[in-house]
Amino acid sequence: MWTFVGRKRRKVWLWLAVERASRRVVAWVLGRRDAATARRLWAALPRRYRRHCWYFTDLFPAYAEALPTGPHRPCPKAEGQTSIVEALNCSLRQRCAVLVRKTCSFSKSLTMHAARIKIVIDNHNLTLT
Helix, strand or coil, X not given: CEXXXXXXXXXXXXXXXXXXXXXXXXXXXXXXXXXXXXXXXXHHCCHHHHHCCCEEECCCHHHHHHCCCCCEEECCHHHCCCHHHHHHHHHHHXXXXXXXXXXXXXXXXXXXXXXXXXXXXXXXXXHCC
């Protein structure tokens, strides 16, 4: 999901790793839409998720560069394997004004942007698991 920081021309992408069974966000990072940010998301995952899980992603090429090939399952959006993340994106947009695409409420600094998102994700994980 992309959002604004500072001004509307400066897009920042929110990358999420979600546990499918509980719909809990297990890791997230802010950054560009590139392989370096995908690798940061991989590094942010708790160790147990890096060792014993399958990773369902859309067909964005950065995932293939960052995730191990064996457990990585790239799939088209029509298959529904990534629909949990899309639903979570909608929930986050409803709960956090800075994540709405067309908004007057956007963060002036990346630090404050991350803090606002962290509060919403932490609250989401506590109330909906």
